[in-house]
Amino acid sequence: MEKFIFVTGGVVSSLGKGIAAASIGKLLEVRGLTTTIIKCDPYLNVDPGTMSPFQHGEVYVTDDGAEADLDLGHYERFTNAHISKDSNITTGKVYYNVITKERRGDYLGKTVQIIPHITNEIKMRIRKVSHDKDVDVTIVEIGGTVGDIESLPFLEAIRQMRWELGEHYALNIHVTLLPYIKSAGEQKTKPTQHSVGRLREIGLAPDILLCRTEKHITKEQRDKIALFCNVDREAVVEAADVKCIYEVPLSFKKEGLDDLILKKLNIKREDKDLSSWRDLVVKRLKHPQKEAKICVVGKYIALQDAYKSIYEALIHGGIANNAKAHIIRVDSENLEKGKVDKRLEGADGILIPGGFGDRGIEGKIKAVEYARENKIPYFGICLGMHVATIEFGRNVCSLKGVNSTEFDKQVKNPVIALLEEQKRVKNLGASMRLGAYPCKLAKKSLSFKAYKKENISERHRHRYEFNNHYKKPFEKKGMLFVGMNVRKGLVEVIELKNHPWFVACQFHPEFKSKPDRAHPLFREFIAAALVKSKK
Ligand code: GLN
Numbered sequence: 001m002e003k004f005i006f007v008t009g010g011v012v013s014s015l016g017k018g019i020a021a022a023s024i025g026k027l028l029e030v031r032g033l034t035t036t037i038i039k040c041d042p043y044l045n046v047d048p049g050t051m052s053p054f055q056h057g058e059v060y061v062t063d064d065g066a067e068a069d070l071d072l073g074h075y076e077r078f079t080n081a082h083i084s085k086d087s088n089i090t091t092g093k094v095y096y097n098v099i100t101k102e103r104r105g106d107y108l109g110k111t112v113q114i115i116p117h118i119t120n121e122i123k124m125r126i127r128k129v130s131h132d133k134d135v136d137v138t139i140v141e142i143g144g145t146v147g148d149i150e151s152l153p154f155l156e157a158i159r160q161m162r163w164e165l166g167e168h169y170a171l172n173i174h175v176t177l178l179p180y181i182k183s184a185g186e187q188k189t190k191p192t193q194h195s196v197g198r199l200r201e202i203g204l205a206p207d208i209l210l211c212r213t214e215k216h217i218t219k220e221q222r223d224k225i226a227l228f229c230n231v232d233r234e235a236v237v238e239a240a241d242v243k244c245i246y247e248v249p250l251s252f253k254k255e256g257l258d259d260l261i262l263k264k265l266n267i268k269r270e271d272k273d274l275s276s277w278r279d280l281v282v283k284r285l286k287h288p289q290k291e292a293k294i295c296v297v298g299k300y301i302a303l304q305d306a307y308k309s310i311y312e313a314l315i316h317g318g319i320a321n322n323a324k325a326h327i328i329r330v331d332s333e334n335l336e337k338g339k340v341d342k343r344l345e346g347a348d349g350i351l352i353p354g355g356f357g358d359r360g361i362e363g364k365i366k367a368v369e370y371a372r373e374n375k376i377p378y379f380g381i382c383l384g385m386h387v388a389t390i391e392f393g394r395n396v397c398s399l400k401g402v403n404s405t406e407f408d409k410q411v412k413n414p415v416i417a418l419l420e421e422q423k424r425v426k427n428l429g430a431s432m433r434l435g436a437y438p439c440k441l442a443k444k445s446l447s448f449k450a451y452k453k454e455n456i457s458e459r460h461r462h463r464y465e466f467n468n469h470y471k472k473p474f475e476k477k478g479m480l481f482v483g484m485n486v487r488k489g490l491v492e493v494i495e496l497k498n499h500p501w502f503v504a505c506q507f508h509p510e511f512k513s514k515p516d517r518a519h520p521l522f523r524e525f526i527a528a529a530l531v532k533s534k535k
Helices: 017-030 071-078 091-104 114-133 152-165 190-201 219-229 245-254 257-264 275-286 308-320 332-337 340-344 361-373 383-396 420-424 446-451 468-476 520-534
Strands: 003-009 035-041 088-090 137-142 170-177 208-213 236-240 290-298 323-331 349-352 378-381 402-404 413-418 433-441 455-462 464-466 479-485 490-496 502-505
Touching: 003 017, 003 152, 017 035, 017 071, 017 137, 017 170, 017 245, 017 257, 035 071, 035 114, 071 245, 071 308, 088 091, 088 114, 091 114, 114 137, 114 152, 137 152, 152 170, 170 190, 190 208, 190 219, 208 219, 208 257, 219 236, 236 245, 245 257, 245 275, 275 308, 290 308, 290 332, 290 340, 290 361, 290 520, 308 323, 308 520, 323 332, 323 520, 332 340, 332 361, 340 361, 349 361, 349 383, 349 520, 361 378, 361 383, 378 383, 378 520, 383 402, 383 413, 383 464, 383 468, 383 479, 383 490, 383 502, 413 420, 433 446, 433 490, 446 479, 446 490, 446 502, 446 520, 464 468, 464 490, 468 479, 502 520
Parallel strands: 003 137, 003 170, 035 088, 035 137, 170 208, 208 236, 290 323, 290 349, 349 378, 378 502, 402 413
Antiparallel strands: 413 464, 433 455, 433 479, 479 490, 490 502
């Protein structure tokens, strides 16, 4: 029978529940268990696909084309868990289904209510994921903070599941905060007591408390938390701040969290250490031998989470090269006003990530021009490929009126245009070209050199695409079309002749990079940037 771990959060948001859930998954995998991780999001949107990064941070894309919460990215980076559309359960999806069933007449004669209909739908979805993926342990992270009105149905659903599953089959891990009050020189346990109190009001009790803290917890504090929160002493686990997120599994391991979980779930597995993770990831990350300065040019650079997977993939590329990717965030709108040379000065590599809308576009085009002319390694992703072709059309092919129809519907030379199938799209939710599609690489290309294979598969999220009408004239001027979706004739990767490393792709490689298995394009981009930095 499958076992479940429910991860809830208390006191404040942004405690790193997602990283905690991912790290727990990692620890269990190392002990030889198969896992999967689910994220429950209490908002009413069906998925985050139509939300601005200001609201939600990055939209993460899975192989099967889900536009999902960015925590799923942490799950995939830390573990080998198979993550798919069903791995993100939102209030929107749950209500949508229940209301559709109601209209169909499935509940004929009944009053449809939050309990049991909504809670049953939640339980059914959680159990289905665990069943379909056929894993030993399913970890379920409940978004939001205990005490929020929105998350109540999810918490009630897990309360019921716990009761149904019984001892040793379900576990609650509550992530909480011990704030440090400087003037008192003390760490406070009261907020944790209150948040456990809120859990108890709704019939839930934590089995393990993961205490986020700046300072180490003393024995007295541990005793106090255990007594007042009604948990075993050993179940008060310190989750002290660490320098990088990839250290979290190591810090949990040191606290014996894996042993504790196995004990509570009554699972016996041989002890294994995390030495390969420590050596391959954390040691290299903490002691880089070289450094490359990478400018990421985007319009959401002020936000920590908007380009989460991009930043992580750059870090992985650094790890693979025993180097540090020193990331400098450059606001593309500022490039429109000021001097490009000043802001991009000293860059060893320039990356333009995905994006939507015309704000800051001209600044991005200037950044491409700067990278192309100064032979600075350039990595363009999705919109980063679009701007690379626009720049090429304008400045190398000397065409007039070049743009994407995303930014100028009537443009004379639409080098980027709406995908044919997108012309029929009416609703904006989940209707882009999404998820994994194959791409064939030309053998004589930087991309082939990186992947070391011809046929690759990568994840997509776009509506616009290179206009093949411009392929021949662009080729004549030195653009190389090295990656194609053969079946549809879509351009997937471009490169430039006479440039040390200029690669731009229609897909999003950042979603498939892991700290111990850097994505080949990120690895090679950093390698090229390191060559530049030596010069
Ligand atoms: N806005 C562009 C499109 O829809 C690029 C999308 C992206 O960068 N993810 O095609």
